[in-house]
Every structure is written in structure tokens, then in C-alpha cells.
Amino acid sequence: MVKRLVVLDVNKCVGCQLCMLACSRRFGVVGHSKSAIWVRSAGGFERGFTIVVCRACRDPPCARVCPVNALKARDGGGVILDISKCIGCGLCRESCDIGAVMWDYEVNKPVICTHCGFCTPFCPHNVLAVEEVV
């Protein structure tokens, strides 16, 4: 079965950003530059956090706008990026209403969650999980 990343309960998020660090660590990178998930405060730490990450749309707008077909709709929602085709135009980024297309400034290409689930065991407060798409 295909899976997707879900946010179980944003209210339990403590803003540690270990998920962001885990996502970049997939590539052996320390930092946020390769992270497809973004945790920021909802207007000050006291108000809690906003977790921005791809929701795995069934008919992904980001793929629809890509002029060179670098983004292919993924089974179970979301997209797969073929970075060799991507020309870094940024249209996908504008098309995503929730801002889930991140940007890698070092190579000037988008970063989008692949729903691999690597980050979930590194969320210490059980905010993130992968679930089967039905």
C-alpha cells in the first residue's frame, strides 16, 4: 500500500525542528536546506506552531504547472521530482497554496516531501506519522 505523511496533532508540536533536521539528514546534510517540512511559530512560541508539509494532493497543482514535466503525480497523492529535468523556474512553488514546495537555495531547485516517513521516528512528541492511503 502507498503511504503518506500526516500531522496527527499540531498542538503537541514543541517546535524542536528535529523533523526538519531529519529530512535534510536523508541526504547526509546537516541543516534545513534539503528539508521538505517546515515548522515555524504561529506568531510567537506561546501560540504554538505551524507545520507546513505536502498534503499529498490527488490532483497536484504543482505538477500541473510544471512546464517541463519534472513533477509527476505520485501514486497515493503528491509528486515525485525528477531533478534532472527541473529548470528551477519556481512555478510549482507559486502554485502550492499551502506553501509546501520548499526551496533549496544552494541548487536553486524545489524540495517537496516524498512521503518517505524518514522524519517520523525523530518526532519526539508523536506529532508526525505515515498512514496508508485509502
Add this chain to the structure above:
Amino acid sequence: MDWFKSLSNVLYVDLARKSYWVEPREDLFSRWLGGIGVATQLYKEEVSSKVDPLSPENVIIFTVGPLTGIYPLASKTIAVFKSPLNNYFAESHAGGRSALAIRFAGYGAIVIRGASERPIYVVIDDSRVRFRDATALWDMRSTETVGRILREVTPGSGHRAIMRIGRAGERLVRYASVVTETYRHFGRLGLGAVFGSKKLKALVVVGRRGFNVPDVSTYREVYNEIYELAVKSPAMKKYHDLGTAANVLALNSIKALPTRNFSSGVFELAGEVSGEKLAETVLARRVACAGCPTACIHIAALREPYPEEPYFYKIKFISYDHEPLYALATNLGIGSREGFLRLLDVVEEEGLDAISTGVILAWATEAYLNGLITEKELLTKLNWGDYESYIKVVRNIVLQPNEFYSTMALGVEEAARKYGGLEYALAFNKVEPAGYHTGPLYFVSLMIGSRHSHLDAGAYSLDQELLASKKQLPKPQEAVELIIEEESWRQVLTSLAICLFARGIYKPDVVVKCFKPLKVEYGVEQLKKLGREIWIEKQLIKRAEGFSPLSLRIPERILKTPTPLGNIDPEYIKEALKYYDLLVSLASKMR
């Protein structure tokens, strides 16, 4: 070592000329790791022993370490500067997002020189530094509002730290703090006043970069190991559950909870302001520094009605810890949670160090009750537990409407020297103490510790271990050795810039292992030796600045109030100071 190359960019910022440049300082990082090790060396280069802490010649140094962002809980930034509170080399640590932001902006250290003519704030965004006018932010009553505005007008949400001062820093209160991410502080020793003297309202750092680790698969393995240790460790669970506030009842039960200006170790209302009670009644949220799974930051929600309008409330969020609970509740005889939170809120708004502020309020209460000062100076009555009056006094410490308050703004030592009551003016080398009345080792450590902080050596734990094991007090010389050994290892941890709450995880062999994926070889003994060297470096700097341990004042109050280990013998402390002095003299002669 290649690894240190990636960390070694030092960003120099000149506030007078509004200029900046980067210097690669691999020499410093490969020799002194990072964090406090490197900051100490930068301080040596920048600040000569005669510099006035509030002059443009003082500098502000921020450093991170070789493990920053790489492993869980390597989440601290070290600030080094000359303290306007006691005129010596000073350091202060804080987390929030500051450490990761500095590291991911590509720097190992930031050195801020000079002073601006007008209020400014500085934005470091990757390789650019911008100097922005801060006139409109100056003199704002709340650091929270300043943070709110800067969040709106600066880039990098989620990837940035916003370090700012309040009016206390602007008005050079010698124990003003720097607040980062609203709930973390470079609290001690007056960094806020140094910011203020430079007309620097805030420093915003945005870090979005990443860097590669040489051995990726070992890196993931070691990371997983540390992560497991961190999330399973009982100590970390304790910090998450009740946080440091758990200390209130623990210390009270052994009669070591400073109460009413250290006149007792037991507070009859401790149960009202305990970590347990706060968690049950007002705890709203726990948050974490970036890169930390523990989330020890406890935020309370305080609902306050507006007196003039029915059913109209404001909700304030205030983070609490053991230290503010001691300083602004037990040590002032405040047993009202609401009163404590309201007082702490004002201290936070103004950007004051909670510990120093509480100790000064406690001295002022006694001095007033003893008739040394009157309503004429204080502009209010004052009594234990009277938080409404304490709030007025705090505002006046910042506004300084008369000579008395201008003196209060200099710290408790100066205030008591002028108005009397030195015997109950709690300060060690002019630094107001944290909240433990555990025994002689703690106070010896406050006097010989490089920054006179409870965190230098955590000696309140040594006292408590003695109590639990019912062992004899060690000889003063042995006590000094114990304290220095612990403080020296902490130099390694704070050079790596690891959160000291994780000291139980980052044992020497674990630290050695952490370096492996970075292709850096260290041995346990080598690290310990380095810790000792850094410790000596700091002692020698202070000595050159005129620090003389033998002439330190011992506040009589700590001798009169019994500790769990009995009454402290002043001779014990004096012997310890003599021995410490001897050790440092020997070290300086070896140079």
C-alpha cells in the same frame, strides 16, 4: 582538521562604521573547539584588561560549536563580553533558535564591535548583514512587542533567532538581559546593558544553509544512538514533565529553598508555587529550543481581567523555571501564583535578569523593614509577599526616577554599599546568586566559578550528594579540586555548545564518538586536558582584570541560616579560596 574549516568563519560586525567582514579562523577552532573555548580567545584578542564594559571598546562575542545542529541538544549559543555588573570577563548561554541560526547562516562566531550613534538593529541573513534604524523600537515597554514587530518585518520565519533587549538594557541597568525567541535569555551579568550601550536594540540571525558530514552512515548511526539516549533518559523526562520547577519542592523538603532573602531554607507556601502546582493549574504549553527533543520550556497562561471593563480579559504567556520561582516568589515570600507570574511578566517585559532582580528586591525589602531606606527613596511601601509593590519597584529600577533607583540599577552590592545592609546583600563578586541554599560547596563554587554562576560547576548537586550519602564534608582543598574538575569538563561541553541539561548524555566517551562521523579524532584524556586549559585561560583573564579571590566578601546571611549540611563555617570558605588562589597563581607562573 577539515571539519573545523567549515565552522571557522568568524563574522565581524562594526556598529560604528556599519561595516562587516568574514575572517576564517581555523587556527582558533581547531585548537579550542568552538563555544566558550573560542569565545575566550576572541575576547583576549579584542578586550584589553582596562576596558570600560559600557564603552564602545567592549565587544559582544557569540559562538557555536563543532556539534551545533548535528546532534540533539547541541543547541546553545555562548555569549562572551565584559560584564557591566562586576567589570570582569563574563559569559552567558542561551538556546532558542540562536545556535542553529548562527551555524546555518554559515558562521562559527560573531564578533560585534563599536557602538552606533543611533538605535539600530542588525539583520544577518546568510552572507549579508543589514543595519536598520531602530528609533521606532526604542523605549518600547515590552520586549514581547519588539519581538512581534521584528517577526513581521524581518525575513526567515522558522529559520531565525531574534535577540533583543528591553528598556532595562537601553537604560543600562547592569543586570539587563537579552531575550531570544521570547522565552530564552542571555540572562546573567548584564549583556542587555552592553547591547544598550552600543545602541543595539536587536540582532536577527537567519540561517537556511546546510553542510555535509564526511561519513554519512556513521553519522546516522551515532545520531540515532544519541537521540535514543535523549528521549529515553529519565533526566530529560524530568526536564520535560515539570521542568526545573520540580526543584522547588525538592529543595524545600531538604530545607535548602532560599526564602525571604535567604533567611530560611523552608517556604511555608512552597506548595503554592511548586512545579507540580503550576503544571496542574497554569501550564499551557511546553516548547523546545531548535534541535532539542526535551522541550523543557514551560509556559504558563495567565488570564487577567481588565478592572474597568467587565468580562474583558487579556491572556499573557509567561515561561517559568526554578530560578525565577526562587528569585521572584520564595525569596520574596510570594506564595501567590498569579502574583508571581505578574511580577515575572514585568521583569520579562523590561528585559531584566530575574535572578539579580529578585535578589535586589529581597535586599530592598529588608532594608526598608529595618529603616535603612524609607518611602522617600522607595516611593512605595514594601513587605514580603507584596507583589503589587514589587511590580512598582521593578518599573522604577528601569526608569530610575531618583538616586536610590539609579543605585539599584547597579546591582545589590552597590546598593548595599551605599544604603547599608551588606550583611544581607546576597552577591558573590557582585553577582547575585541562583536559588540554592544547599551547603558550603555551592557557595565556594559561586565564589571561584568563572562566571559566579550555579552552572559553572553545578555544586548544589555536590552538596546534595553529600547529604544523601551522609558523608563527611571534604576538606576545603578537596572541595576546590572537585569543583574545578567539574567546571573543567563543563568547558568542553560548552565549547561543543551542548545544553548542560544533557551533560548526563554527553559523557566523555560519547563525545569522542560524536566526532567520528566528522572525521575528527579526539581522545577522552585530550578533551579533559583541553577543558582544563580553557578553565585556566578564563582564570588568567580575570586575574589580569584584577580579580582577587582573597578579598571576596562573604555575605553573613549565608552563614547564619543553616543549610541541610549545617551552618557554614566561614573558615571553610576562606581555606577554599586560599587554595583556589594558590592553584591559579601556580598556573599563571607556569606560563
